[in-house]
Amino acid sequence: MARRLTFKFLRTEAASASFLAVAALAALIAANSPLAGQYFGFLKSEQALHLGPLVLSMTAADWVKEGLMSVFFLVVGLEIKHEILRGELSDPRKLATPVIAAIGGMLGPVAVYLTLAATAGAPAAGWPIPTATDIAFALGVLALVGRGLPSSLRIFLLTLAIVDDLGAIVLIGLLYSGGTDWSLAGAAVLLLVVLGGVAQRMRVPTPVWALGFATAWWLTVQAGLSTSLMAVAFATIVPLKPRREDGQSPLQEAMHDLHPWNAFLVLPIFAFAKAGVSMAGLTLAQALAPLVVAIALGLFLGKQVGVMVAVWLVTKLRIGARPEGATWLQLYGVSLLCGIGFTMSLFIGALAFPGDAADLQTEVKLGVLGGSLLSAIAAVVVLRLAGRPARAAMAEAAA
Template sequence: MARRTTLEFLRTEAGSGAVLGVAALAALIVANSPLSAAYFGWLKSEHVVQVGPLFLEMSVSEWIKEGLMAVFFLVVGLEIKYEILRGELSDPRKLATPVMAAAGGMIAPALVYLAVSGILGGPHGGWPIPLATDIAFALAVFAVVARNLPSSLRVFLLTLAIVDDLGAIALIAALFSSGVGLPPLAGVVAVLAIGFLVARRWKIPPPVWVLGFGLVWHLTVQAGLSTSLTAVAFAAIVPVAVRRPGGEGPLREAMHDLHPYVAYLILPLFAFAKAGVSFAGLSLDQALAPLVLAIAFGLFFGKQIGVLGAAGLASALKIGRKPTGATWLELYGVSLLCGVGFTMSLFIGALAFPGAIDSPEQVEVKLGVLLGSLLSATAGGVVLAIASRRRKILAEQTPDTIPD
């Protein structure tokens, strides 16, 4: 009986969220223990992978971020495409809401950052830091607390976060990129175009899809682009139509096959690699530094104001609609979770303020991102837990009534 309960737990989103949380906590502990040197040395160690004439050399951290996480973004892209064509987002107004919310969730944090930085005399160059949402950690918190909430909220969060991150990636390319390799980029476009045309006419066997994705991934790295961007683009060419009676289409099959590996291997490994932030060099005096407060306020206040405000505006103007069956309280909880910037914000912070890992700016970036993300995750988790409990009680009393 105990074994069955454990297996049922591990099949749920809450189970994968719990594993992700444990991996992140383990990373924080190791990064601040006597094993920290070995941990960071392992992440920085270079490894070469060669397949035929193709080879790449990257650090362990880069292999995880650009390699394994490309599979995560592929699955995210597949899920969003399915929802657009067959599910929650097939209504254009329900697609418009998370897109507008993502735009609001980028504009407001930047404005909050610049306002706080201007008032306190902090550096203005860090305004892109609070713009991003960490999809993996935001979804993990949502999965743990949202047992009784409608699945449309998860789709809303997923869509908003991917649009948000694509916007952040575009900003990185525009502000911090040293250039894009045009021949590999042309190769990416060519492979995607050929795959799209062939998939419309003939059934492509799974091994060919795998080879195609591997080729697109390799060319993306050679071009100097983020693999998350082309992984989502590759998902867009995977057909959703069922090829045989009683079966599933290639898109649904890929989602089903890849989900366990993403949930219980790729995301925990990513969390272990990216959540290991050393607190060496942090002091209480730095807790109120202008850069720290600007980032933290941008993530915590800017995100919730921008996301919920834009969603409300979309609804008021009849451009969009809130997620099916969701209340405004539940949408507010999701808006709070969007302030979990963490790994993407830390990455942008390293680009905005280049320097040693223990430089004053980097120390303050870490503190601001951790503070803002922790506040957002805690507040969002509490609000969604209350909403979930409220929905459960109401369902037991009046099953057909949902609070507005």
Template sequence: MSTRSTLEFLKTETGSGLLLVVAAASALVLANSPLSGHYFALIDHKITVQFGAFAETMPTYGWIKNGLMAIFFFVVGLEIKNEILRGELSNPRRLALPVMAAIGGVAAPALVYLALNAGSDGAPAGWPTPVATDIAFALAALAVAAPKLPPSLRVFLLTLAIVDDLIAVSLIGVLFTHDLDLRMVVGALSALAVLAAMSRWDRAPRLFYAAGLILLWAFTLKSGVNTSLAAVAGAFTVPIDPRRPGEPGMLELFMESIHPYVAFLILPLFAFTAAGFSFSGLAPGALLGPVPLGIALGLFVGKQIGVFGIGALAIGLKIARRPTGTKWLELYGVSLLCGVGFTMSLFIGGLAFDPGDMAAQTEVRIGVVAGSLLSTVVGMAVLGLAQRRRDAEG
């Protein structure tokens, strides 16, 4: 993407983050209001889609998670490919800090979660839940709390979150693939091969790409592989070079046309259907169970330790450099915002635990909301303090 496209991307993510807050809050209000029955009926409403030989029945939430969220992961794949070939991930000197911080930000939350779920009443399989960062929510919090801080902080957060997403997608592919249908796997791989071959066809109509991506998604849905993995793989087949000099490449065209729908429609819809849970019947100490507490502390404590701790170590050892013009307090504030897992953590948590186990799913939502909220509030407070210190210095 060009510099202008990157700036537009950041603005769109910021606006989306604010909308996510509204969507999640609305879900929680409805789930605990006289309209709760209608809310949960909407989420659980079975919908059948049939097109030729393809037929699938899933609840509303399932279609959003496996269908619409595949479009989100497609955009994530486009972002990753662009950053690897043209952006921050193509520069080794700039790459060191966000990559090392992202690795620390995955390992530390997982260890915190596992430490709290090592007992007989724990659920160690849920460890991937707190490892992800919700880039839209985090960028929105940064923009609101400290709009005048150096732009390099936003680029650092964006790059770290992209590396984080790449790790998260890899974990989804490795850990949550089950009951494989080999015929469907072959179909998905064939569709992917056609898309890869088509990327060498300079004049390939975009409609052909759309048809190929839909086929890839359909085969993957039936194969037992999570559709997010296919979406990222499909994104990597989209050519980045322009067809004619001075024109945007197909990757940039896809990004510019799809990303606003993902940011302002798909992610809020997912937040609305995934974040709602009823407080009815919850014990006062519901957050203190090993699963919700492990997720909440993994996000709030683990993320800041992993991101800031490993990042500071890399800087101290001169393996990496601080983002241009930034101070330690500002870097710490951004590290706190990396604990805003929200949509990504809700997505992974929904895979890590049995979808039919509503008690476990409620615990996931409690932990994700609590950890993300705490990270947001404290992170914004630290960044607000950093902004006031800069203003006072003139």
């Protein structure tokens, strides 16, 4: 079952990568066309939600960031819980290499970024931006060029990306949840505890889950906490154990129902809202600004070095081993894929430089797009070369 879920997830994310790419391209076109005024104007416009006496007003961009993206993090949380309890993360022997590689893949970009912050003047607050790996894009690119590569590489990348996401969520919760109203935060926690306790004793209908999530989300926004942290916490109370009456797992049902919405609606909308960079008046100095270079090199250089050094240490110390059947060149290609930080990096960038920091947000987008594009292109080249012998052997066997 776990294996079938993993490959279904991979197929979904591979298709999602195309939607993400189209949405990002559409945003770039809109931001550099006669529609630029409407595009940026809508993202900055206030949109109010009225529910009886309750009113919540945020910009359209914030609704995407705090609203739609909470669904993304709910799905990530469900995936993390499933993998820890039943999937690849449940076997400690299989965990060591991708987990330590994920840690190295976060430390490497931080080291590169902080070095450039100290030497080139990049703002220190941006150091978490290049730590993230975009699951959808990375797995999508691997699916496009992975013919002939061992399936262990896909499992390695998926596990690494899940651990990477967990690390990013921890950073978001620690760094970007200031000004908290702890009474409302306590109410949100109490709601989760009560709903989780009820779910352990009886079947909770889908409308109750939806209402509970919406209520917890509302309390979290009002409390000033990160909705991403709430969404992952909510995922922990969704039961994985199958129900007696129909043998279905609520967690697996939620993953099945939410993955398509997340892959083909939530993430493309986020990409469209965040990838729009106006090139009007863009100078070479801005394109090569310290923040742009620090993020781009953090993703492109820091990720590959951090992952490869970590895997080398793991194998040298015999804590773990390379993915079964994979060569060092193939593993290097996967380490390059880890430098695709599109969705999560843009999200963290919006948190790191909030408010009216328009110039900094432009530089964040340029750095993330540049580093992710460099990583994707280099990964395609390396993985094509690494997979050539295997594809030739497959063709010869077929003949």
